[in-house]
Every structure is written in C-alpha cells, then in structure tokens.
Amino acid sequence: MKIFDSVWNLVTYDLGIDLGTSNTIVYLRGHGIVISEPSVVAIDKRTKKVLAVGSEARKMIGRTPANIVAVRPLRHGVISDFDTTQAMIHHFIHKTHKIFSKNWKLPRPRVIMGVPSSVTEVERQAVIDASKTAGAREVYIVEEAMAAAIGSGLPIEEASGNMIVDIGGGTTDIAVMSLGDVVIDNTIKIAGDEMSEEIVNYVKDKYNILIGERTAEDVKIAIGSAIPLEEEKEVILQGRDLVNGLPKSIKVSSVEIREAIMGPLGTITEAVKEAVEDTPPELVKDLLTSGLHLAGGGSLIKGIDTYWQNELNMSVHIVDDPISAVARGTAQMLDHIELLDKVQTSWKELV
Numbered sequence: 001m002k003i004f005d006s007v008w009n010l011v012t013y014d015l016g017i018d019l020g021t022s023n024t025i026v027y028l029r030g031h032g033i034v035i036s037e038p039s040v041v042a043i044d045k046r047t048k049k050v051l052a053v054g055s056e057a058r059k060m061i062g063r064t065p066a067n068i069v070a071v072r073p074l075r076h077g078v079i080s081d082f083d084t085t086q087a088m089i090h091h092f093i094h095k096t097h098k099i100f101s102k103n104w105k106l107p108r109p110r111v112i113m114g115v116p117s118s119v120t121e122v123e124r125q126a127v128i129d130a131s132k133t134a135g136a137r138e139v140y141i142v143e144e145a146m147a148a149a150i151g152s153g154l155p156i157e158e159a160s161g162n163m164i165v166d167i168g169g170g171t172t173d174i175a176v177m178s179l180g181d182v183v184i185d186n187t188i189k190i191a192g193d194e195m196s197e198e199i200v201n202y203v204k205d206k207y208n209i210l211i212g213e214r215t216a217e218d219v220k221i222a223i224g225s226a227i228p229l230e231e232e233k234e235v236i237l238q239g240r241d242l243v244n245g246l247p248k249s250i251k252v253s254s255v256e257i258r259e260a261i262m263g264p265l266g267t268i269t270e271a272v273k274e275a276v277e278d279t280p281p282e283l284v285k286d287l288l289t290s291g292l293h294l295a296g297g298g299s300l301i302k303g304i305d306t307y308w309q310n311e312l313n314m315s316v317h318i319v320d321d322p323i324s325a326v327a328r329g330t331a332q333m334l335d336h337i338e339l340l341d342k343v344q345t346s347w348k349e350l351v
Contacts, residue, residue: 012108012109012110012137013028013029013030013096013097013109013110014028014029014109014110014111014112014334015027015028015029015093015096015109015110015111015112015136015334016029016111016112016114016327016329016330016331016333016334017089017092017111017112017113017114017327017330018114018144018147018324018326018327018330019039019074019089019113019114019115019127020039020074020077020168020169020170020326021039021072021074021075021076021077021168021169021170021171021191021193022038022039022072022168022169022170022192022193022217022297023036023037023038023039023169023297023323024036024037024038024039024054024088024092025323025324025326025327026092026096026327027327027328027330027331027334028096029331029334029335032331033324033327033328034096034099035054035092035095035096036323036324037053037054037055037058037092038054038055038057038058038072039054039072039073039074039088039169040053040054040057040058040061040070040071040072041053041057041070041071041072041073041084041087041088042056042057042060042064042068042069042070042071043068043069043070043071043084044067044068045067045068045069046067048083050084050087050091051068052070053087053088053091053092054088054091054092057070058070058214061212061213061214062212062213062214071084073085073088074170075170076116076170076171076189077115077116077118077119077144077168077170077171077189078115078116078119078123078126078127078170079123079126079127079130082126082129082130085130086130086133086134087134089130089131089134089136090133090134090135093109093111093134093135093136094135097109108135108136108137109135109136109137110136110137110138110140110334111131111136111137111138111139111140112140112142112330112333112334113127113128113131113139113140113141113142113330114142114143114144114147114148114326114327114329114330115127115141115142115143115144116143116144116168116170116171116173116187117143117144117145117146117173117175117182117185117187118171118173118185118187118188118189124141127139127141128141140333142329142330142333143173143175143182144166144168144171144173144326145164145166145173145174145175145177145182145185145187146175146177146182146329147325147326147327147329147330147333148164148166148173148295148296148319148325148326148329149162149164149175149177149293149329150328150329150332150333151295151319151324151325151326151327151328151329151330151331151332152164152293152295152319152320152325152328152329153319154177154290154293156177156178156180157179157180158178158179159178159179160178160283160286160290161176161177161178161183161279161282161283161284161285161286161287161290162176162177162178162286162287162290162293163175163176163177163275163276163279163287163290163291163292163293164177164292164293164294164295165268165272165292165293165294165295165296165299166295166296166325166326167191167192167268167294167295167296167297167298167299168191168192168296168297168298169191169192169193169297170189170191170192170193171187171188171189171190171191172187172188172190172191172268172271172296172298173185173187173296174186174187174188174271174272174275175187175275176275176276176279176283176287178283178286183279183280183283184275184278184279185275186271186272186274186275186278188267188268188271190264190267190268190271191264191268191296191298192217192220192296192297192298194263194264194267195220195224195260195261195264195265195298195301196213196216196217196220197213197216198260198261198263198264199211199216199219199220199257199260199261200212200213200216201260202256202257202259202260203216203237203239203250203252203260204242206256207250208241208242208243209237209239209240209241209242209248209250210239210240210242211237211238211239212239215237215238215239219235219237219252219257220257220261220301221300222235223235223253223254223257224254224257224258224261224301224302225254225257225258225301225302225303226258226261226265226301226302226303226304226306226307226308227258227302227303227306227307228255228258229254229302229303232253232254232255233253233254234251234252234253234254235251235252236249236250236251237249237250237251237252261301265301265304265307268298269307269308269311269312272292272308272312273311273312276312276314287314288314291314291315291316291317292308292312292314292315292316292317293316293317293318293319294308294316294317294318294319294322295318295319295322295325295326296322296323296325296326297322297323299318299319299322300322300323304316304318305317305318
C-alpha cells in the first residue's frame with residue numbers, strides 16, 4: 001500500500017480545500033494558497049451548462065438574464081445543490097492542475113476538505129461524493145474549527161485549553177480544544193451571510209430602498225464595525241426605490257451598519273458565552289491565559305476583538321490572515337499526514 005501511495009504521489013498532487021459558503025480557498029501542496037474565490041456558480045437554466053465559477057460568476061449576481069442564474073451551491077456550510085457543488089469543485093481542481101501542476105501529472109488529487117463540525121454524516125458523505133465525482137482520488141473530511149486552530153498555530157495537542165471562533169459566511173464554528181481533540185463545540189448557523197441580510201433589511205425598512213446581497217456584503221466589509229469608530233465613515237448605496245421603482249442613491253454611515261449587524265453579532269456572542277460556560281473549570285483557567293482566537297472573514301469586522309474582550313472578560317486575538325486559517329490548517333495536515341490521522345472527524349474514502 002505504501003508503494004502504491006508513493007506512485008500516486010509522483011503522478012498526482014495534494015490539495016487542501018476550505019469549502020466555504022461564501023468563499024472557497026484552495027491550497028496546493030508545495031505552492032501554498034493558489035485559489036481564493038467566491039463559492040458562486042453561474043448556470044444556463046435551459047441547458048444546465050456551467051457558464052462561470054468563482055469571481056466571474058459573482059460579478060453576475062443580480063445582473064443575469066432570465067435564462068442564467070448565479071447561485072451559491074452551499075448554505076450554512078453544507079451542500080444545497082449537489083450537481084452545482086460538484087461542478088464548482090471540479091472547476092477548482094482542474095484550474096489548479098492547469099495553472100500550477102506539471103503537464104504530466106494527473107488531475108486526481110488527494111483532497112482534505114474542511115467542513116463545519118455541525119454537519120451530519122449524510123452531509124459529510126455528500127461532500128466526499130461531490131469531491132470524488134469532481135476527480136479527487138482520496139478525500140479526508142476535517143472540522144473547520146480544528147483546521148483553523150492548526151492553521152493558526154495553536155498548541156492543540158498540549159494538555160491545556162485553546163479556544164477558537166471561526167466566523168465564516170454560513171456558520172460560526174466555536175470550539176475549545178485540548179490534547180488534540182474538541183472538548184466543547186457550539187457551532188451555529190449564524191454568521192456573515194446573516195449580517196449581510198440584516199443590512200439589506202435595514203436599508204429596506206429605513207429608506208425604502210432595495211439593495212442586492214453583493215452590495216450589502218461590500219458595505220459590511222467597507223464600514224462594518226462592532227464598536228464606535230474614532231472617525232465614523234459613510235458610503236453611497238445605490239438601489240431601487242420601493243415607492244416609485246426608480247433608481248436611487250443614499251448615504252449610510254458606519255453607525256447605521258453597526259446597528260444593522262448587531263442582531264447576528266449578538267447571537268454569535270451569546271453562543272461564545274455558552275461555550276465558555278460549558279467549558280470545564282481547569283480549561284477556563286487556561287483560556288484566561290491563552291485567550292480566544294478569532295478566525296474567518298467575520299473577524300475582519302472592525303473592533304470585534306475589543307467588543308468581545310469587554311463582553312467575555314478575556315483577551316481576544318485575531319489570528320494572522322484569518323480568512324485563510326482553515327486552508328492553512330489543511331495544508332499542515334497534508335505535510336504531516338499523521339496529524340490528519342489523529343484529528344480527522346470522518347473516514348477516508350478511496351475511489
């Protein structure tokens with residue numbers, strides 16, 4: 001078996017994939033992160049043909065004719081459209097192979113896929129099946145929280161408590177780890193997407209203006225904050241006036257966007273508090289020393305670390321390059337397969 005694996009390693013390559021609701025990040029062994037694109041697919045509804053994937057497909061959201069639809073095939077970190085997800089994974093695998101791999105290598109990679117810890121066994125199997133159909137030779141499934149902790153350099157194998165919160169697009173993964181395993185898991189399906197939805201609703205209710213999902217996400221990234229800023233910011237939003245149906249521009253401030261996202265942010269905060277309350281006392285003592293580590297795109301909301309320090313009475317650290325933390329964790333598992341054998345949450349499937 002080892003000889004067989006060695007032969008495959010010579011003619012194929014290894015990928016670590018953070019298959020996120022909002023973005024997919026691909027790590028190619030020996031090259032680093034090679035793809036970071038939105039988890040969006042544009043499809044012709046009449047022919048079922050995939051027209052675009054990733055960044056090109058995201059540009060089409062809200063701008064397509066009737067026969068073309070731009071969809072996000074994952075909801076809350078799990079597959080909601082199997083065929084579209086398979087097409088997206090296939091695109092990323094073959095794009096990686098085409099650009100970065102040697103011509104004589106085969107697009108039959110060993111893949112480590114990060115998924116939320118809350119997914120069911122059926123949902124995990126769906127990810128494995130989609131990856132295999134897309135061309136993967138072997139598929140490992142690992143919890144995103146565990147991968148994020150490894151990618152952030154936390155000493156998870158030591159006999160001490162480490163806490164990480166990964167705020168993605170569809171889920172927030174909250175975990176306390178010790179001795180290489182998860183002690184407390186409190187994953188919830190409230191994350192960045194809900195914040196964007198609340199911005200859409202806020203603008204609709206206050207200004208009678210309808211804006212798109214992409215616009216809401218852009219303004220969240222630009223001026224979203226969890227605490228008052230030293231200098232509050234403003235941006236121009238453009239949408240459709242719901243009174244007369246005509247285009248209209250309005251100016252919104254970071255104060256208003258902060259008010260809009262406080263609902264989902266408050267829900268996430270309560271879930272983090274519950275995780276701390278459920279943590280054994282000795283590990284809580286460790287957390288007071290090590291603090292909480294924050295990863296994922298949601299950690300880029302301005303002032304969220306200060307907000308949580310006040311709410312949780314403990315130090316909060318935003319990890320380096322938080323968006324790629326899960327992908328970096330899968331990368332380390334590729335380089336140290338024995339680590340993967342210890343922390344993977346599911347089984348290995350062979351084609």
